[in-house]
Amino acid sequence: MTDFDLASLITFIPAILRVTTPILLAALGVLISERAGVLNIGVEGMMLTGAFAGVVVSAATGSASLGFLAALIAGGLLGALLSFAVHVLKSDLILSGIALNMAAAAGTTLLLFMLTGDKGMSGSLSSKVLPHLTIPVIAGIPVLGTLLSGHHILTYAAFLAVPGVGLFLMRTPMGLRLRAVGENPESAAIAGINVRRVQIGALVTSGVFAGAAGAFLSMGYVSWFSQNMSAGRGFIALAAEVMGHGSASGTMFASLLLGLAEAASIALQGAGLPSELMQTVPYLVPVIALVVHARRRQRQLARA
Amino acid sequence: MIRSAFASFVITAILLVLVVGIVLVPIAMSLPDPLAVLDTFVFGPFRNPRHTGNIIEMATPAMMCGLAVAVMFRAGMFNLGVEGAFFLGGLATVATVLLVPLPAFAMAPVGILVGAVVGSSVCAVPGYLRARYDASELVSSLMLNFAALFIGLFVVNYFLRDPAAGAMVSFKIPAEAKLPKLITGTRIHLGTLIALAACGLGAVYLFMTRAGFEARIVGSNPSFAAHLGLPIRSILLRSQVIGGLIAAGAGGIEMLGLYQRFSWQSLPGNGWTGVVVAILARDNPILLIPAALFLSYLQVGGDLIARNFDVPSEAVGLIQALVLIVVTAQAIMRNPRLIRLVAGKKPAASPAQETKAVEGSVA
């Protein structure tokens, strides 16, 4: 792994995009909820449930699209559930999110056991996966082909969703209302906006994104569901959103940075350093980046 | 005050019966002896002193982690480093008692102290980055938790590992370093008293000292703190250092109280328990004690039915998640009509939108 030439760098890029995809999808979901003032801590559980629903429904129907739809619906339903806890029962938002994560971890395992008799994974189900896309002309061009073609459909979806979410938040009436609700719910209510409805919508949408992120794990990365397979990515997504300072493009760059750090730590395994130390890389790089970024902001503010 | 607090407890109790009823009853009905299942869940933890002891053992780290979270949340810091601080504190404590030649009487106090100082870095570093550079403490603490985990595993593997052991665990903790047991027949140890004292001191700190008062001012309105000329950065940092010391100290106490060796290979999850407990207690150090005991009671009751009946442990997890949501449900808990019904009196003022405050500090 010492020959870090251009060729190996280019083969490295698909890995970065793969690692980034679930983080980015979930982080965009977190972004929508956060801008509406209801930070979705339950994104981890929603991801896991999405992964589960995708596998089970695609195995039952034999259709990857139906499985994917189920993943989105499952995530959205959990968003609705979280919002029920927060808006109807008036429970604490953070605590309800944590509880939702607990419930999702237990619930998916329990359902898996009831369906397959196995608590670990769904290997016995013939579930379907979503395709990788080859872009006709571009695929043939040497470097560009590797960069732009042959990725998983949800990788494209995730990156296309970035301007989509950005435009939605910054340029549509709904996005305007959502930001107003998140920043100052009293003022939004005075302006005649139904705060509760906007927040419910945001949590459901957030859940849908998390469901898509989960589907990427179980219908893209691998072709099965396994216990707790989200493995903390929801929390990484939370961090990515915060690092992105509330903008869609910022969230994308933060997710890419986190993905890059993770992919680098994977590629550097076997360089002879203790594996534990290599594993700290994906967690230290973001902290350093955060500080560098924050210092620059501070200087800019000081200069202004 | 007391009456409405009491009313809250009565409402909680009634609710719990309902929740447990809704989830557990169908499961229990499918088993041969449904009543025994319910009975074990509710009363089982008190039938055997050992099980009652389990509640208290489990509540000990929960109280301290809850306190660490509460101290930081009160200063407006959404620092999640308690998880990593607890882990690293446990590790550094064990490393100290194993590697540093100390007289027997000094092992536990010095070990815990070193553990607290070393482990607190997981909260203090994000605290410093926030105070100095205004870098989000949520992100850096979330990340440093994992960094602490892997650095900890590295230390165990290369410096503390018992090669005679078949797993990656440290050498055994010397018996002299263990915290004394308080009640025979249980594992309740000195750490429980430390945790209770810590909660008491935490209440004193937050509500009766100048420093705690200032931290709360910063936490509730930083602009007001600036108007008063309070040294905001050092107050923020101080709160997170204190939180880190408590959390890491709790890790050390847990190790010397209940463990034979350092054997964690992943983050033990006490930080999240701390967040849950702190929210249940509304960041009030005294209420942390019943909150932690309540959570542990649920856990022990759940474990008992999972162990003794054909109830999947996951079903117990579901019940616990549901209970958590319901006991913080203001729509029910603080429903003025309900409280009046139970206490026969008007409810106290509810501080406006507490969730909002937490969100605010995230941004």
Place this chain on the structure above:
Amino acid sequence: MTDRPLIAFAGISKTYGNGTLALDDVSFAIRPGVIHAVCGENGAGKSTLMKILFGLEQPSSGSIQLDGEAVAIASPRVAAERGIGMVHQHFSLVPSLSVAENIVLGQEPRRGAFLDRVAARRRVEELSRRYNLAVDPDATVRTLSVAAQQKVEILKALSRDVRVLILDEPTAVLTPPETEELFDRLRDMRAAGLTILFISHKLREVRALASHVTVLRAGKLVGDAPLAAIDDEAIARLVMGQAAGPALKRGGRSSGAPRVVVTGVHLKARDANDRVEGIDLTVHAGEILGVAGVDGSGQRGLVSLLTGRAQPTTGAITYEGKPSAGLGTAALRRLGLAHLPADRFQDGGSKRMTLVENAMAGAHRLAAFSTGPFLKRRAMETRTEEMIARYKVRCPGPNAPLSALSGGNAQKLIAAREFATEPHFMIADQPTRGIDVAAAAFLHERLAELAAKGGAVLLITADLDELLTLSDRIVILYAGRIVARLENEPGLTPERLGPYMLGLESAA
């Protein structure tokens, strides 16, 4: 005009969650096409009543009739549908959004799926022209001065098709010409058939504008009459439950040694409204120096320099002879600085903390209130109770959260805290904004008393009556500079100040 009332309140009572009885069986009617004033002391229940009409609060009992028909106004949306608009006492704008976005929020013009920004901007420009309230539609609200935000508030309320417009203390921060302009517009609107509910503590404004007045005291209706049938003194008596005391006499103090000297100070700020472009200023012991100026002329920058929250880019400030360079707020407060901030909830206190905590913050380090690291809670509480009594703060008790207080009462508590330290130098920034006549008079006495005892006072206010009543000398700020320095002689009138404030004249 018909005689049938447009709005009728019937037996409205409101008890807040904490048990405060804010309104007690209030019934009165408002005829269409009039300007109807509502007066009352701080905490009398004016805002609460208006919030009920606007659907923000629900009455505990009683009902509202609109056009003779009982209606349930469940939310602001319902109110808007019924043609009711409101300008709030406390701002209801979203700081990070632009002026145009704030104004169209909730009824956005669309182009396809997108927000039609051009149409939004056009709508604002049109409103702004129609009502003669100049605002920049693209400015971010956060960067606007309080007065500019107030204008946005008014435009926002007017942007809906309203037949009833509620204005809860809209003039508190407007300059006289701006107020006059607003009144002209309001009269036009009335002429066009709009019904206006107008809340103000200033009797002069009520008389100039309204045709009918309703007075609330402690939640009860104590008076309801056409203005033609009632004189000022009678209204004041209804408001306060007693006759007003003698008015304060202006000036007449002898000033002592220079206490705060500002020389050639510049401050570069991100926001042009906060920039200070070279100010020389001396505040002497025993005098009240009034600062006039359209809001956003550099007052905020000046205050942040004097309170140690910002350091001058160039120039120097000395404090009792010592240079204050590098000293932060804490150090300055120790030297005897006190500051009544313009935005009481943003800077002046913490809504979620109790009255005791708000009142004692800052003083808590004094020996009287702490021993070693510990607070003396009993002493703090006793002291707060004294403040509450002395400043007549209407509240459920010292341990209630600040959020439960009406705007004016919160301001009184904060003033009590700032005066309590017997400061050497007091910066009073809009000290009586939104405060009732009696309370304002009380605060004026405190300021005068402080000066009489040798304190130096810098009074920044948009209320020119207040300025002229209290100040010994007056400086006028325009675009970060002092454009006039005047002795407050008996002949000085608001009209003389106007041209300086608008930058039309300079005498410095």
Place this chain on the structure above:
Amino acid sequence: DGPKKVVFLVNGNLGDKSFFDLGAAGMKQIKAKYGDAVETKVIEMGTDQTKWLPTFEDVSEQGFDLIVSSTFEIADILSEVAPNHPDQTYVLVDGVMPYEKGGYDNVYSVVFKQNEGSYLAGILAAGLLKDGTIPADQGTSIGFLGGMDIPVINDFLTGYVEGAKSVNPDIKVAISYAGSFNDAAKGKELALAQYRTGTAIGFNVAGLTGLGQLAAAKDVGKWALGVNSDQEAIFKESDPAMAAKVATSMVKNIDVSILRTYDLFLEGKLPVGKVEAIGLAENAVGLVETGNMKTLASDDLKKQIETARAGIIDGSIKVTSAFGLETDKLNALRDSVRP
């Protein structure tokens, strides 16, 4: 008297596709074989280690005839509980009691020589490359994907490396650790990184994480080696294309050995107070030879594997164990094969 009662205590959660699931499978086999004459039970104790001791104490008082549990961590728990319940019989799978200090006459320990089975896996992997069954353009090195850098995982590694070296002393082994046992996506990414840099066949010893290697092998058309249970069989029905890339699995017959333990217990022949190390000789570990390996491996290679098996059983071949191995020595071994 009534049926015998046996309990298996899981110090974690089921679904690991490793010791715990295999232990539970062993309990099923006992039930299947003895029917109404036995009551079996599986208790999940979860990952919170402070709960394990109380569970053992409870269970020890509930009149079970045999209490079975696994992994080294349980040795510490049993060293506290077993002496207090001298009449109770315990079985510790994959862990050893400190018998040398005396006591523990009521605990039977059984450990698996996974290094022996892995030695054969190493021969297979290196052999497939050497004889060209896997063409050189697929890669020239072999891979190892571990869950964590811990002794029980490294015990697979030492055998695997030594077996491969016995075929080709210059063999290169790409070694990665995932740091987690339930992150299949990360396992896939780690495996892809290995395959990308010249690995042609990899061995996964990482629970659910390791299964990611199979997905990677399928995507890039290279080879995987399963562990603990027959991983080819897991996907045979649901994803034949993926199952086709599993050359074989190194199985650890924990289930079989638990059944054997119970047989011995019934016969009164269970060697309590002792540790038994079982490996190739006892058929406790080994390769799955009925699946892809049957057609994939040449006869020569199969013969070579047989020879090695015999050598290990008769003691002429010594396989290094990671248990008790110092970190330095292990690092030296890893360095010697680094690509």
